[in-house]
């Protein structure tokens with residue numbers, strides 16, 4: 001086992017403050033391994049909305065830079081424009097030069113990043129290059145996700161010049177793209193889950209009192225940092241937080257459109273997400289499953305082999321948190337939102 005150095009933890013926003021990246025020890029070890037070996041394929045990381053993918057990529061930048069990589073990072077959906085494209089200062093001139101070649105660099109930021117990576121390979125002698133892409137599938141559209149992954153694979157396999165090591169990481173919360181990208185052997189796909197109990201506790205400690213007991217926050221969020229943030233912002237009023245999720249996802253209309261038969265299946269899924277696996281042959285079950293995955297409410301968690309995951313896999317089964325062997329509610333509060341929408345539809 002190679003020794004892994006202790007990397008500085010970056011500071012990231014959380015619930016209106018800045019906190020140090022917490023926990024995710026296993027993920028940090030995995031990033032160290034990737035840095036040492038490079039990636040043979042683009043590594044696509046999927047996980048529930050708000051589980052901490054963006055946080056992980058920001059920390060990843062620090063890890064790779066520590067290993068001597070020149071990093072280019074894009075987050076097309078970032079709130080602040082200066083966060084859309086970030087890079088190691090060593091490649092500043094290359095980035096500016098490439099960006100000038102695009103009439104509208106921000107409109108084609110994914111292409112800009114890929115072009116930067118190939119220019120770095122051409123301009124520097126056997127460099128280490130890391131390309132980190134956050135939420136790019138949402139930005140380029142599902143239809144083009146496969147094409148972009150192939151382009152990234154080409155960068156690894158047919159580089160414009162010799163490189164020492166290259167790492168390509170793509171993060172996405174989109175359940176549907178997983179199916180599409182997963183069809184090809186163009187990428188390695190790994191899933192990421194919400195935070196484990198201890199890490200969640202550390203994050204929770206950053207929030208000011210008064211606040212409910214940790215156990216309660218855990219039961220509601222299942223360790224999802226964004227769900228925790230939502231609860232905090234709703235003044236710990238669970239009903240309000242749930243209503244917001246219903247509204248944002250237009251869940252009541254969606255549940256209504258499922259029809260009586262679909263809604264009956266959905267009621268069963270509340271308690272037992274695994275019926276989506278066991279009764280997959282049933283047409284209604286199949287439709288409900290596709291919708292739940294598409295809407296980022298339920299995730300497929302088919303295996304618990306640690307190599308299929310970034311950081312630690314979810315528990316084998318945890319009915320209270322809505323985690324089955326094959327499928328899991330992304331968070332308990334999302335399950336609560338669906339329950340509320342079902343009640344509104346009068347079942």
Ligand SMILES: Nc1ncnc2c1ncn2[C@@H]1O[C@H](COP(=O)(O)OP(=O)(O)OP(=O)(O)O)[C@@H](O)[C@H]1O
Pocket residue numbers: 012013014015019020021022023024047048049050051052053054055056135173203225226229
């Ligand atoms: N390990 C961590 N340490 C500290 N803060 C974290 C950690 N993981 C996540 N957070 C914080 O929790 C919030 C949600 O995480 P983040 O935005 O990274 O999730 P995400 O998976 O990228 O979500 P989305 O699917 O919406 O893109 C952010 O404020 C983030 O900074």
Ligand SMILES: [Mg+2]
Pocket residue numbers: 053054055134135
């Ligand atoms: Mg994100």
